[in-house]
Amino acid sequence: MGRSPCCDKDGLKKGPWTPEEDQKLLAYIEEHGHGSWRSLPEKAGLQRCGKSCRLRWTNYLRPDIKRGKFSVQEEQTIIQLHALLGNRWSAIATHLPKRTDNEIKNYWNTHLKKRLVKMGIDPVTHKHKNETLLSSTGQSNKNLATLSHMAQWESARLEAEARLARESKLLHLQHYQNKKAAAPSLCLTHKASTNWTKPNEGMGDHQLLESPTSTVTFSENLPPMIMHLGIPTGNRNSRVAVSSEHDDWMRQINCPEEGIEEGFTSLLLSDSVDRSLSAGKNAVEVNESEYSYYEDNKNYWNTILNLVDSSPSDDVLI
DNA sequence: AACTATTTCAACCGCTGTCGA
DNA sequence: ATCGACAGCGGTTGAAATAGT
Structure with a gap:
C-alpha cells in the first residue's frame, strides 16, 4: 500500500510517556472514548x-490490564498456545484475559523462550533436540502434519470467535448508544471504555470482554480452555509468588493432586479433539490416522512436561 | 563505590488486513 | 475493481534497571 508513516510530522513527541501525557490521554478517553486514534x-x-x-492506551493505561508476574498457569498456556499458533501474540492474548499481546511477546522472548532452549526444546518447533534425529522418519512427518492440522482448527476457531465478538459488539454498541443517551453517568471504568468495551448489561450468561487486543467473549473472564477443563483458576491465576519464579513453577507442577500436568496435557488434547470431533460431525471427517495423531501429540506434551518436571533447579532453566 | 555486562520491557517501525468511498 | 485511510499486528530497538566483577 505504501502509506506514509503517521509520525512524520515535525513536532510530534516520541519516546517514554510522561505522567502528564498519561493523564491527558486518560482524561480524554474517559470523557469521550478514543474514537478515531488519528x-x-x-x-x-x-x-x-x-x-x-493507541499503543500507550492498549499496553499500559487500559483499566483492565493485569500487570506483574505471570502465573505458572499463564506460562503454560503461553507455551502450549505458542506451540499451536506460533508467534500470533494477539491470538494467544485472547486466551489470557488482562494480558496484552506486547506483554506476552516480551515475556516469551525474555523468559519462556530461554527456558525452553535450556531444556533442549526448540522454541520454534517445540520439539526436543533428540526428536530432530528422527526427522527423517515418517513418524516425525506425521507429527508435523497433525500439529499443523491442530493449528488450523485453532486458527479457524479464533477467527470465528472474533467474528462473533464483532457482531456482538455491533449489536451491543447500538444498545449502549441508546443507553448512553438516557444515562450518561457511568463509573470510570465503563466511561473510559466507551469505545473499546461495553458494560455487560443484557449479555445473558456471557460477559462481553472486548478490547483492541482481545475480541473474544469469555464467560466469567476465564480462558475458555481453562474453563473447559474445570481447573480452579481464580486464586491460582492471581497468586503471588512467595519464592523464586522457578520454585513456584516446580511446586505447582509437582503437585499431582492439583492435576496441572494432566490438565495442561488434556487441555490441548480434550479441547482440540472435542472441537475437531464436533466440527468434524458437521464439516470434516475425522479419520483413524488423526486419532492416532492425538495419541502421539499427547506423548509429545507429556514429554515436554516431564522435561520441565525433571529440571533440577532454576539456575539450570534460566 | 565504580564500572561493565546483561536483562527487561515500553515504545517504535513497517507491514498487512479491513472497510468505505 | 480500485484506492486510500485507518487499525492492528509482530519484529525490533534502546533506555533503564539489575546483576556481576
Whole structure:
C-alpha cells in the first residue's frame, strides 16, 4: 500500500510517556472514548501520533490490564498456545484475559523462550533436540502434519470467535448508544471504555470482554480452555509468588493432586479433539490416522512436561 | 563505590488486513 | 475493481534497571 508513516510530522513527541501525557490521554478517553486514534492527539492536546496514543492506551493505561508476574498457569498456556499458533501474540492474548499481546511477546522472548532452549526444546518447533534425529522418519512427518492440522482448527476457531465478538459488539454498541443517551453517568471504568468495551448489561450468561487486543467473549473472564477443563483458576491465576519464579513453577507442577500436568496435557488434547470431533460431525471427517495423531501429540506434551518436571533447579532453566 | 555486562520491557517501525468511498 | 485511510499486528530497538566483577 505504501502509506506514509503517521509520525512524520515535525513536532510530534516520541519516546517514554510522561505522567502528564498519561493523564491527558486518560482524561480524554474517559470523557469521550478514543474514537478515531488519528484525530485523538489533537483533540486531547497531545503532541503524539495516534498510533503512539493507541499503543500507550492498549499496553499500559487500559483499566483492565493485569500487570506483574505471570502465573505458572499463564506460562503454560503461553507455551502450549505458542506451540499451536506460533508467534500470533494477539491470538494467544485472547486466551489470557488482562494480558496484552506486547506483554506476552516480551515475556516469551525474555523468559519462556530461554527456558525452553535450556531444556533442549526448540522454541520454534517445540520439539526436543533428540526428536530432530528422527526427522527423517515418517513418524516425525506425521507429527508435523497433525500439529499443523491442530493449528488450523485453532486458527479457524479464533477467527470465528472474533467474528462473533464483532457482531456482538455491533449489536451491543447500538444498545449502549441508546443507553448512553438516557444515562450518561457511568463509573470510570465503563466511561473510559466507551469505545473499546461495553458494560455487560443484557449479555445473558456471557460477559462481553472486548478490547483492541482481545475480541473474544469469555464467560466469567476465564480462558475458555481453562474453563473447559474445570481447573480452579481464580486464586491460582492471581497468586503471588512467595519464592523464586522457578520454585513456584516446580511446586505447582509437582503437585499431582492439583492435576496441572494432566490438565495442561488434556487441555490441548480434550479441547482440540472435542472441537475437531464436533466440527468434524458437521464439516470434516475425522479419520483413524488423526486419532492416532492425538495419541502421539499427547506423548509429545507429556514429554515436554516431564522435561520441565525433571529440571533440577532454576539456575539450570534460566 | 565504580564500572561493565546483561536483562527487561515500553515504545517504535513497517507491514498487512479491513472497510468505505 | 480500485484506492486510500485507518487499525492492528509482530519484529525490533534502546533506555533503564539489575546483576556481576
